[in-house]
Amino acid sequence: MKKYTPKSADAAFQYGIVRMIVERKILVVEDSPVVLKVLHHLLSRNPIFTPVLCSCYKEAESKLSDTEETYFAAIVDLNLPDAENGEIVDLVLSHKIPCVVLTGNFDDTLRLSLLNKGVLDYITKDSRYSFNHVIKVVERLSKNQGIKVLVAEDSSTSRLFIRILLEQYRFNVIEAENGQEALAKLEEDSDIRMLITDYNMPLVNGYELVRMLRYNARFQDLVIIGLSAEGDNALSAKFIKAGANDFLKKPFYHEEFHCRVVHSLEAQEMLETIRDLANIDPLTKLKNRRCLFDEGEQLFSNNSSEMSVAMLDLDHFKSINDTYGHIIGDELLEAVGQDIRNAFPDVLACRFGGEEFCVVANAGGLHLHNMLEGFLDGLRSKEFTDAKIVLTCSVGMCCQPKDSFEELIRVADNNLYEAKRLGRDRIVSDH
Numbered sequence: 182m183k184k185y186t187p188k189s190a191d192a193a194f195q196y197g198i199v200r201m202i203v204e205r206k207i208l209v210v211e212d213s214p215v216v217l218k219v220l221h222h223l224l225s226r227n228p229i230f231t232p233v234l235c236s237c238y239k240e241a242e243s244k245l246s247d248t249e250e251t252y253f254a255a256i257v258d259l260n261l262p263d264a265e266n267g268e269i270v271d272l273v274l275s276h277k278i279p280c281v282v283l284t285g286n287f288d289d290t291l292r293l294s295l296l297n298k299g300v301l302d303y304i305t306k307d308s309r310y311s312f313n314h315v316i317k318v319v320e321r322l323s324k325n326q327g328i329k330v331l332v333a334e335d336s337s338t339s340r341l342f343i344r345i346l347l348e349q350y351r352f353n354v355i356e357a358e359n360g361q362e363a364l365a366k367l368e369e370d371s372d373i374r375m376l377i378t379d380y381n382m383p384l385v386n387g388y389e390l391v392r393m394l395r396y397n398a399r400f401q402d403l404v405i406i407g408l409s410a411e412g413d414n415a416l417s418a419k420f421i422k423a424g425a426n427d428f429l430k431k432p433f434y435h436e437e438f439h440c441r442v443v444h445s446l447e448a449q450e451m452l453e454t455i456r457d458l459a460n461i462d463p464l465t466k467l468k469n470r471r472c473l474f475d476e477g478e479q480l481f482s483n484n485s486s487e488m489s490v491a492m493l494d495l496d497h498f499k500s501i502n503d504t505y506g507h508i509i510g511d512e513l514l515e516a517v518g519q520d521i522r523n524a525f526p527d528v529l530a531c532r533f534g535g536e537e538f539c540v541v542a543n544a545g546g547l548h549l550h551n552m553l554e555g556f557l558d559g560l561r562s563k564e565f566t567d568a569k570i571v572l573t574c575s576v577g578m579c580c581q582p583k584d585s586f587e588e589l590i591r592v593a594d595n596n597l598y599e600a601k602r603l604g605r606d607r608i609v610s611d612h
């Protein structure tokens with residue numbers, strides 16, 4: 182069974198695991214006040230973006246001359262009143278800022294020349310969806326920054342070309358000269374999210390590499406794109422049958438390259454979001470009961486003799502709901518979820534149901550007992566919400582070896598009832 186961990190920074194944000202927000206300034210150069218207003222509104226909806234608005238070339242030039250400021254990306258109107266021939270694009274690119282071009286009319290030749298210059302996208306202002314598309318491109322850039330891509334390719338020229346294309350989209354790129362080196366890098370660095378691999382490589386070729394990776398459950402979420410020189414028409418199917426997500430024939434046009442890279446990544450991210458939704462309790466942001474049993478059984482099968490389990494249940498929670506209402510009750514559960522994540526950082530901590538939680542440690546009972554004491558002390562000394570509500574919690578532990586994971590839970594649950602019977606706010610353990 183698969184161990185669940187949120188992979189993307191976005192998922193981590195969504196589930197409240199990452200709290201720090203990094204501000205990213207987006208330069209917007211556009212002479213139409215209406216378009217400026219729309220872009221400002223759309224960008225401001227994402228808390229990490231700070232739009233910096235300019236209505237002409239001169240204003241943008243002056244902003245960019247301030248060397249203290251760094252811009253994450255720029256959205257520019259191609260035809261400005263004081264720079265009618267797209268000079269703004271060269272200005273922005275000369276500062277090495279990723280640039281999205283907005284234009285009033287579509288011109289295929291101009292579009293190609295701009296993309297060849299290194300512009301990320303060329304978008305016509307023909308409907309309100311165009312502006313959403315611009316924001317999507319900038320958001321994608323922001324996500325890409327945290328994504329490590331391994332390029333496995335024996336030709337240094339090709340490797341460099343692919344690196345440049347990926348870095349244009351702000352991916353974090355690492356390289357390997359052959360399949361064997363790629364495999365070693367993937368084994369040692371679990372942060373690599375995507376592999377772009379050539380077919381013809383010494384030692385281990387791209388096809389063998391993909392097959393080896395897909396045999397290993399650890400690499401099931403790795404996004405793989407195969408590359409090959411022109412000629413072998415059967416190769417694309419071969420790569421995809423071996424488990425690659427997509428395939429590109431060289432020489433490829435860089436817009437197609439980016440589309441395929443982003444498309445494959447987004448498909449994978451969607452899958453992970455669905456998995457997050459299936460595994461994380463939305464209120465407490467703790468793993469849910471189904472995840473507890475999946476991961477708990479796995480821990481048990483790896484090391485059943487050194488396993489300890491605790492069941493935690495908030496005391497008199499019904500009277501808190503009755504006194505303050507369910508909304509406040511929910512706020513408390515949310516805050517307790519955060520406290521549990523903080524108090525048990527390296528162990529499996531889940532919401533078992535209602536106001537009951539379960540913590541599973543792959544270690545002896547003493548270690549878990551100490552962590553639980555710390556958590557209960559923290560809870561007693563805290564006042565929740567404006568109503569200064571004090572919470573306590575009863576805990577049942579099972580630390581003696583048992584025949585199954587379910588049996589560990591059952592014994593911990595019995596001890597929890599004993600803790601309640603003895604007056605609550607305490608730990609009852611079998612150690």
Ligand SMILES: Nc1nc2c(ncn2[C@@H]2O[C@H](COP(=O)(O)OP(=O)(O)OP(=O)(O)O)[C@@H](O)[C@H]2O)c(=O)[nH]1
Pocket residue numbers: 464494495496497498499500502506507508509510511514534535536601605
């Ligand atoms: N607000 C809120 N309340 C919940 C949620 N899940 C369960 N509860 C409430 O938790 C309370 C649990 O009550 P009981 O099982 O009677 O236990 P208790 O009042 O905590 O008493 P002891 O466990 O004996 O200390 C019930 O009132 C449930 O409605 C939830 O998601 N939100």
